Structures are given as C-alpha cells and as structure tokens.
Amino acid sequence: MGRAPCCDKASVKKGPWSPVEDAKLKAYIEEHGxxxxxxxxxQKIGLKRCGKSCRLRWLNYLRPxxxxxxxxxxxxxxxCSLYISIGSRWSIIxxxxPGRTDNDIKNYWNTKLKKKLLGKRAPSRRARANQADPYLAATDGNMCGTSGGVNTGSSATAATPQALSASALERIQLHMRLQGLYGAFGCATDNAAAAAAAAAAPQWPKLETLLQTNKPLQGSLPTDAVATTVSVQQPQRLVDRSGLAASAGEAAGETEHQLNSSSAAGATYMAPPGSFERPKLGFHSPSSEAETASADMAPCPMVGVYGGGGGFGPHHDELYDFLYSKYGSLGGGVAQGGHTHIPPLPELQYPDGADEKFSTWAASCDYGAAAGGHQLQGEPHQ
DNA sequence: AAAGCGCACAACCGCACGATA
DNA sequence: TTATCGTGCGGTTGTGCGCTT
Structure with a gap:
C-alpha cells in the first residue's frame, strides 16, 4: 500500500524560492510560528509550495x-571527527x-571536505552516469557499492555481504589516514619509515578533549551518538590541523593507490590468529563511558561491551558484515553465512615492529577490528 | 567566442518513524 | 491493532556560474 503524497504535485511550485515567497513565509512564521x-x-499564507518545501526553506535559510x-x-x-564517529548523520553533526544546517554540512562535506581529506575527486555526474563506480571497478565489485541508485533511499539499507557503502569506506580511509595506518602497516617493506610515519601521525584523544573545545556537544547528542562519539577517538591534537591536512594531502595519492590496488588484486585484509567471530555491536553504556573516559586512549566499546540492543548504526554493522562475510571462514573461524567461496589467505603476518602499534589501533578502532583486528596489506595477493 | 566541464549550492525525493485516530 | 498523517532525515538531482580548452 502506497502512501498518499504530501501535496498535490501538479499544483505546487518547484524550484528556487523568490524573495516574495521568502518574505511571506518568514513573516508568517515569525508572527504565528x-x-x-x-x-x-x-495554504494558510497563500504559497503554492509543498509543506515540506516550506519547512526546508525555513530551517535551512530563513530562520534566524x-x-x-x-x-x-x-x-x-x-x-570530520563526527563523520568518522557516526557517519553521515548530518542532523546530529x-x-x-550552532547556526549550521544539516544540508549545509552535507553539501560542504560532499563538495569540499571529503576531497580535502581523502584527496580524491568525485566523478562528475556525467562521468557517473556513463561509467561504473570507480571503487567497484577497482575492487572487482567487491569493495563497495556507491554511486547513485545503489544505496538510495534509507540509510538503513543493509549491506550485501560483498558491498560496502561509500560512507563506510570513506570512514575507514579517513580513520586510517588520520592514524597514519598506511605508513605503519600499508607497506611492510620499510619498517623504519612505517614506524616513523605512524609516530608522526595524529593520535586520537578521549572524549573530554572534544568536549572541552566544543561545549555544545555535551548533553545534546542522542544516546547512541554519545556512545559512538565516546567510542571513537577524536583527533587528539586539535592544534595539529595543518599537519592533518598536510598528511592527508601527501598520503592521498599513495593511499588511494594502495587501497585500490590491494583491493583490486584480491587484497589481503589479514585475519588475526584464531577465529573471527562477529561480535554483537552494542551501545556503550554511560557507566562504561565513564570507565573508558579514564583511559588514556578511549578503547573501543566493542571490546568487551557487546551488550544490549541498539548499535552503532548501519555503517558499523555494514562494515562488520563486510569483513565478516569476507573473512569469516578463515583461520578456523566461524563459517556461518555460507561464505565458503572465500579464497584462502596467507598466514597472518605483522610487519616487524608493527604488532604493538597495530594492536593499539585495533583496540581503539570500532571498524570491526575489535575481534582481533584486520590489516590492510599493501602487497597485492592473488 | 563558444562549447565543454567541474563545482557549489539549493532544492527535491523517498523512506522511516512516531503520533494519533 | 492498524491505517493514516506529519515530520525528519539522508541521498540525489537540478541549475547557475566560472574556469578551461
């Protein structure tokens, strides 16, 4: 059964708002609410506009x-921090x-910030219309499904076992880039350089740092958002933005290449020793929040805190489903879900000297690494 | 000069969810 | 309990402008 349309589309005006329309709407709402x-x-004010359109216009442009x-x-x-933490929940961000709208932030992210941080250019709409998604192409269709139509509609769209949303992938990339993971683990051929890169990478602080510099955050996030924000490490050196931007820029090409090439070539997310069971994602309770806040690096809530309903939203589950489906049958791990076609992967190998850093990262990351961690190996594996 | 292209932004669309009759 | 409605949200599209070729 379909829904009745919110308005008669044949009789409503669409397109840009005129100053007269703006004035009418603004005057009415300021006087009557x-x-x-x-x-x-x-109808009350004689506008040939859909109510949703009026709401959007008021919220995004006319309200004080x-x-x-x-x-x-x-x-x-x-x-950036919140995107990594909670994904594309623009309204929460x-x-x-204060003073910014979700639409504004969404546009800003999509047109500028994403490119600035991930160093990639969004394909033009013409290009998008004419070619397959670059990530899909680069990953043999296994890494993510992104461009228009694939992930349309609800944000709750479940990930297929082999598909990862653009948002989820971007968050991995962002997180990795900010952590300097590629320097530390992306290529095991130069451990000294990798260690140096990792040491130079910005670290992620616990929640208080952000709270201190961003008072409105306190008490205004929904429960799950707070939980997630606590769980994911905000960039520690709030002063180190130039470094962040610089490292993002420098790493951009290389990282993209590494990710794409490794993914395309059968890429070796390497499963840790032992089984890879999919832990239940859950809320980080206020009590555990207090607990984690006492740590130097806020640990991942997935470590030991799997209880309860809720979760970290579709992106997290999506990520985990992806990783689980891809590697769930490895290393004696559980083989649920019938993903028996997954090819065998090499034995786990941490780059020399990297295991400590990796385990630190794994413990503080909420992208599915908590079950032992996963590693993006730079060397293509066929 | 003009066509092509990329970018930024405003607006629209469709879905999910809560409230309510 | 269920159908309907209104709202909020995130993803996508339309459009105008400026730059490049």
Missing amino acids: TGGNWIALP NIKHGDFTEEEEHII AAQL
Whole structure:
C-alpha cells in the first residue's frame, strides 16, 4: 500500500524560492510560528509550495541565526571527527555546529571536505552516469557499492555481504589516514619509515578533549551518538590541523593507490590468529563511558561491551558484515553465512615492529577490528 | 567566442518513524 | 491493532556560474 503524497504535485511550485515567497513565509512564521503543521502552512499564507518545501526553506535559510559561508577550521575539524564517529548523520553533526544546517554540512562535506581529506575527486555526474563506480571497478565489485541508485533511499539499507557503502569506506580511509595506518602497516617493506610515519601521525584523544573545545556537544547528542562519539577517538591534537591536512594531502595519492590496488588484486585484509567471530555491536553504556573516559586512549566499546540492543548504526554493522562475510571462514573461524567461496589467505603476518602499534589501533578502532583486528596489506595477493 | 566541464549550492525525493485516530 | 498523517532525515538531482580548452 502506497502512501498518499504530501501535496498535490501538479499544483505546487518547484524550484528556487523568490524573495516574495521568502518574505511571506518568514513573516508568517515569525508572527504565528509553524502551528505544528507544515503541510497546512502553505495554504494558510497563500504559497503554492509543498509543506515540506516550506519547512526546508525555513530551517535551512530563513530562520534566524543561520550561518552561511566559509566553515572555520574548528568546524571542519568537528565535522570530520563526527563523520568518522557516526557517519553521515548530518542532523546530529549539525547540532554540534550552532547556526549550521544539516544540508549545509552535507553539501560542504560532499563538495569540499571529503576531497580535502581523502584527496580524491568525485566523478562528475556525467562521468557517473556513463561509467561504473570507480571503487567497484577497482575492487572487482567487491569493495563497495556507491554511486547513485545503489544505496538510495534509507540509510538503513543493509549491506550485501560483498558491498560496502561509500560512507563506510570513506570512514575507514579517513580513520586510517588520520592514524597514519598506511605508513605503519600499508607497506611492510620499510619498517623504519612505517614506524616513523605512524609516530608522526595524529593520535586520537578521549572524549573530554572534544568536549572541552566544543561545549555544545555535551548533553545534546542522542544516546547512541554519545556512545559512538565516546567510542571513537577524536583527533587528539586539535592544534595539529595543518599537519592533518598536510598528511592527508601527501598520503592521498599513495593511499588511494594502495587501497585500490590491494583491493583490486584480491587484497589481503589479514585475519588475526584464531577465529573471527562477529561480535554483537552494542551501545556503550554511560557507566562504561565513564570507565573508558579514564583511559588514556578511549578503547573501543566493542571490546568487551557487546551488550544490549541498539548499535552503532548501519555503517558499523555494514562494515562488520563486510569483513565478516569476507573473512569469516578463515583461520578456523566461524563459517556461518555460507561464505565458503572465500579464497584462502596467507598466514597472518605483522610487519616487524608493527604488532604493538597495530594492536593499539585495533583496540581503539570500532571498524570491526575489535575481534582481533584486520590489516590492510599493501602487497597485492592473488 | 563558444562549447565543454567541474563545482557549489539549493532544492527535491523517498523512506522511516512516531503520533494519533 | 492498524491505517493514516506529519515530520525528519539522508541521498540525489537540478541549475547557475566560472574556469578551461
């Protein structure tokens, strides 16, 4: 059974708002409020607009104290941190940036920040219309399904065993880039350089650091967002943005190459010794939050805290499903789900001297590494 | 000069969810 | 309990502008 449309699409005006329409809407709402009914509002004031359109226009452009224009570095930093933590929950991110709207942040992320941090250019829409998704192509269709249509609609779209959303992949890349993981683990051929790169990479602090510099965060995040924010390490050196940007820029090409080439070539996320069971993702309770806050590096909540319902949202589960489906049958691990076609992978090998750093990362990462950690091996594996 | 292209931003679309009758 | 409605959200598309070729 379909839903009735929210308005008569034949009789509503679409497209850009005129100053007259803006003035009407603004004047009415400032005097009467929305009346709790956006659908009825346009009729009341004689606008040939859909109620949803009115709401969007008010929330994004007409309501007081809306900030437009350039984002500050601090804002960029918060967006980046929260994106890594909670994914594309723009409304939650927007709640941390007074005056910014979710739409604004979403656009800013998609058009500027993502490119700045991940160092990749989004394919043009023409290109997107004419060619397969670059990641799909680069990964033999196994790494992620992204471009238009694949992941349309609800954010709760379940990941297929072999598909990873663009958002999830971006978060892995971001996290890895910020952690300097590629320097530490991406290529085992130069351990000294890798260790140096890892040492130079920005570390991730516990929640208080962010709270101290971003007061609105406190008490305003939904439960799961708080949990996730606690669980994921915010960039520690809030002062080190230039370094962050620089390392992001420097690493961009190389990282992209490594990720793509390793993925494309049968890539070796290397399973840790022992089984790879899929732990249940769960909330980080307030009590465990207090517990983790006392640690120098806030540990991953998936370590030992799997209880309860909820979770870290579709992106986390999606990531885990992907990893699980790909490597669940390895190393004597559980073979649920019938993913028996997964080819055997080489034995686990940590690069010399990297195991300590890797386990640190694995313990503090919530991308599915908590069950023992996974490693992106730079050397292609066929 | 003009066509092609990329980018940024505004707006739309469809779905999920909660409230309510 | 179920159908309907309104709202909020995230993903996608449309469009105008500026730069490049």
